[in-house]
Amino acid sequence: MKNQEYSQKEIEALIPAYGMGMTDADETRQVEAFLRDNPVWQQEVESYRELESNLLGDLPQIDPPAYLLGQILQNITEPTPEPQKEIPLKPPPIISARNRWFLAAVAGLISILGFMALLYTDLREQHASLSMQSTAQVALLQRASRDELISFRLESTDVQDEGRGGVILCNPDERVGVLRTWRFPPLEADQVYQVWLLQGEERFNGGIFQVDADGRSELILYTPDVMGEYNYIGITVEPAGGSHAPTSNPVVRAALYVSEEATDEPQANVDDA
Amino acid sequence: MGLTEDSQLIQRIIEQDQTALTLLYERYGKAVYSLAYRILQNKTMAEEATQDTFLKVWRQSIRWDSNRGQLSSWLLTITRNTAIDRLRAEKRQTPPESTPLDSIAEPGSDASDPSNRHYLNGRILRDLLTQIPEEQRQLIELGFFQGYTHQEMSDLLDLPLGTVKTRVRLGLQKLRTLWYEINTNPETPQET
Numbered sequence: 001m002k003n004q005e006y007s008q009k010e011i012e013a014l015i016p017a018y019g020m021g022m023t024d025a026d027e028t029r030q031v032e033a034f035l036r037d038n039p040v041w042q043q044e045v046e047s048y049r050e051l052e053s054n055l056l057g058d059l060p061q062i063d064p065p066a067y068l069l070g071q072i073l074q075n076i077t078e079p080t081p082e083p084q085k086e087i088p089l090k091p092p093p094i095i096s097a098r099n100r101w102f103l104a105a106v107a108g109l110i111s112i113l114g115f116m117a118l119l120y121t122d123l124r125e126q127h128a129s130l131s132m133q134s135t136a137q138v139a140l141l142q143r144a145s146r147d148e149l150i151s152f153r154l155e156s157t158d159v160q161d162e163g164r165g166g167v168i169l170c171n172p173d174e175r176v177g178v179l180r181t182w183r184f185p186p187l188e189a190d191q192v193y194q195v196w197l198l199q200g201e202e203r204f205n206g207g208i209f210q211v212d213a214d215g216r217s218e219l220i221l222y223t224p225d226v227m228g229e230y231n232y233i234g235i236t237v238e239p240a241g242g243s244h245a246p247t248s249n250p251v252v253r254a255a256l257y258v259s260e261e262a263t264d265e266p267q268a269n270v271d272d273a
Numbered sequence: 274m275g276l277t278e279d280s281q282l283i284q285r286i287i288e289q290d291q292t293a294l295t296l297l298y299e300r301y302g303k304a305v306y307s308l309a310y311r312i313l314q315n316k317t318m319a320e321e322a323t324q325d326t327f328l329k330v331w332r333q334s335i336r337w338d339s340n341r342g343q344l345s346s347w348l349l350t351i352t353r354n355t356a357i358d359r360l361r362a363e364k365r366q367t368p369p370e371s372t373p374l375d376s377i378a379e380p381g382s383d384a385s386d387p388s389n390r391h392y393l394n395g396r397i398l399r400d401l402l403t404q405i406p407e408e409q410r411q412l413i414e415l416g417f418f419q420g421y422t423h424q425e426m427s428d429l430l431d432l433p434l435g436t437v438k439t440r441v442r443l444g445l446q447k448l449r450t451l452w453y454e455i456n457t458n459p460e461t462p463q464e465t
Contacts, residue, residue, distance in 0.1 A: 013442050014438070014442075016442050017423070017442065021350065021417075051452060053342065056346070061303050061307045062307045062310055069295065069302065072323075072324050073291060076294065208290065218292060
């Protein structure tokens, strides 16, 4: 399509369409250049943006499929071109191998969840009441491993605060788990909670999260290995963005799949900050 | 949803808090999906556009400026652009028909909450659109909801480009005038 330079009158005539997001790339470029030199027209633009907002947001509502949130949460865990927020789970030589495992795990999980999403259509009515009570994350995991779901209770490490706690629901043969917490203390704006999973001597970052006013949260954990490979789980308070290693003592922790050879205490405990 | 709460939610998403993204989806996912479906008229594509929208929010949430508008408006603008990009990627193998605005709700879908102020505004705007001359309304529908450019509408309808631009401009100006009249006249009924 040919590009042409518009006169001021022609650009002014494009302002309504621009405000409504109806101009093509070339028109948009010229209108925006015009607005930089003629900011008085910005108010005119804003008046059409108000119309745009109302027209966009006020359509009859349709429920998205129940599995969509799970797919979105899966997608956000995939590597991005700008991984500045990602925290290395292991020293560099091992990270590559782990990441390949992780990608394979995610791909496998996507396949499983896709199949289970089809089954869910049939199961939806049967489990309607449960769905009303559960979040989409829990529903996701339950669909994936309904028959072998195991829960581990995370206990407070503060004997003065027995109400604080959590639970992780997982299948030992799956690389995913759902973590729920309750009565966690509120954090400062520059803090987050961070999950750590321990596998022998190695420690894995399980993700960061915040809690609501009641100290509750839910988090899906996607792990490089199946959950049955992890011995302990702990949660610490860390600076915003998370840490490479724990910088504080855990607020809750739990033993997961501790082998017969393992000692009572984790080898790479989150306490060793 | 208040601006402060939205700001807090976005701040948590900037910190890569999955729980915050879940909350955002619970609040706005239905609106995003509905808009995507309205534009794409296809469930699978609407699901993909909804996923893309929330993925963009997850990765680019720092771009939202609370001083420039509500979070819902920003989200829906992303949705519209995402859906239109997807439509264009489909090359428009067959010319789409202009779909009446009230026809998009599927059988069995939830009706919008009539007590919702945005819903009322939308109903009013849809009624106002019907007061715009047909030849202008048709172009607004094609351009706004289906992402047609002026040139594409000119080609599709075999109209001179200048005529398309003029009709779009006059239609939008008329719509804005009617909208202002409604909102500045307290005697005007707010329900349609």
